[in-house]
Amino acid sequence: MPRDPNEFFDHEAKSRELEDASPPEIVRWAVDFFGKELCMSTSFQLGGMTLLHMLAEAQQGVPEAEKIPVLFVDTGFHFPETLAFKDEVVRRYGINLVALKPIIDRETFKRFYGDDRLYERNPNECCRINKVEPMQRALKGYGAQLIALRRDAGGDRAGIGIVEKRTDGKYLIHPLANWTREQANAYLKQHDIPSHPLHAKGYKTIGCFPPMCTVPVSEHAPERAGRWTGTGKAECGLHQVAKARPAADFSI
Numbered sequence: 676m677p678r679d680p681n682e683f684f685d686h687e688a689k690s691r692e693l694e695d696a697s698p699p700e701i702v703r704w705a706v707d708f709f710g711k712e713l714c715m716s717t718s719f720q721l722g723g724m725t726l727l728h729m730l731a732e733a734q735q736g737v738p739e740a741e742k743i744p745v746l747f748v749d750t751g752f753h754f755p756e757t758l759a760f761k762d763e764v765v766r767r768y769g770i771n772l773v774a775l776k777p778i779i780d781r782e783t784f785k786r787f788y789g790d791d792r793l794y795e796r797n798p799n800e801c802c803r804i805n806k807v808e809p810m811q812r813a814l815k816g817y818g819a820q821l822i823a824l825r826r827d828a829g830g831d832r833a834g835i836g837i838v839e840k841r842t843d844g845k846y847l848i849h850p851l852a853n854w855t856r857e858q859a860n861a862y863l864k865q866h867d868i869p870s871h872p873l874h875a876k877g878y879k880t881i882g883c884f885p886p887m888c889t890v891p892v893s894e895h896a897p898e899r900a901g902r903w904t905g906t907g908k909a910e911c912g913l914h915q916v917a918k919a920r921p922a923a924d925f926s927i
C-alpha cells in the first residue's frame with residue numbers, strides 16, 4: 676500500500692527496525708510503502724547492479740512503463756564502457772530508465788568555461804553542473820530514492836542510516852547499508868548478474884573518464900581511493916544533496 680503523504684512516518688524508528696532486515700526485504704518494503712513516489716538512481720556499478728536485481732525481483736510481472744523509474748545521470752563524461760553496459764542492462768532487465776542531462780549542452784558549457792576541462796580546475800563545480808543539478812531537478816518528482824551506498828565504503832558513507840530524511844523532506848533508502856563489498860560481489864555471482872566491465876580492470880568505483888576523476892587502484896586500496904585522487908575531493912555530491920546548494924542557485 677503506497678504511503679499516504681499526510682500520514683505520520685517515523686523514519687528513524689523504521690530505519691532501526693530495518694537494520695535486521697535483508698536488502699531484498701528492504702527493497703520490497705520501499706516499493707510497497709512509497710509506490711509511485713519511489714525512484715532509484717544508479718551508475719551501474721557493483722552496488723547498483725545488486726540493487727537493480729533486487730528491484731527487478733520485487734516488481735516481477737509489472738509492465739516496464741509502470742516500474743519504479745531508474746535515474747541515470749548522463750554527465751557527457753562517461754566511459755564508453757559504462758554507456759554500452761547501461762544499454763545491455765536496460766535490455767536484459769527491462770528497466771524503466773530515465774536519463775538525466777545537464778541543464779546546458781556541451782557547446783554552451785565550453786563557451787562559458789572556455790573548454791570542457793572544468794574538472795581539472797574546479798571538480799566540485801563540474802560535478803555540481805553535470806551531476807548534482809540534474810539529479811536535484813529530477814528528484815523534485817519523487818518522495819523517496821533507493822541508493823546502493825554501503826557503510827563499508829568508508830568516509831561519509833560509514834554513517835548512513837537505512838532510511839534517512841533529507842532537509843527537503845524526501846527520503847533516502849539504503850538497502851545495502853549493512854552489506855560489504857564481498858557480499859555484493861557474492862550476490863552478483865549467485866544470481867548470474869553481469870558486472871561493469873571496468874571492475875575487472877581494477878576500477879573499484881567508476882565515475883567519469885578523465886583520469887583525475889576515476890583511476891584503477893590496487894586490490895587492497897580503499898574503495899574510494901580511485902576517485903579524484905590527490906585533490907581532497909571524496910564525493911561528487913550526488914548523495915549529499917541535502918547539503919548542496921539548491922538547483923535554483925544554478926546560473927550561467
Ligand code: SF4
Nearest residue numbers: 794798801802883888
Ligand atoms: S566526475 Fe569529473 S567529469 Fe564527471 S562531473 Fe565530476 S568533475 Fe566533472
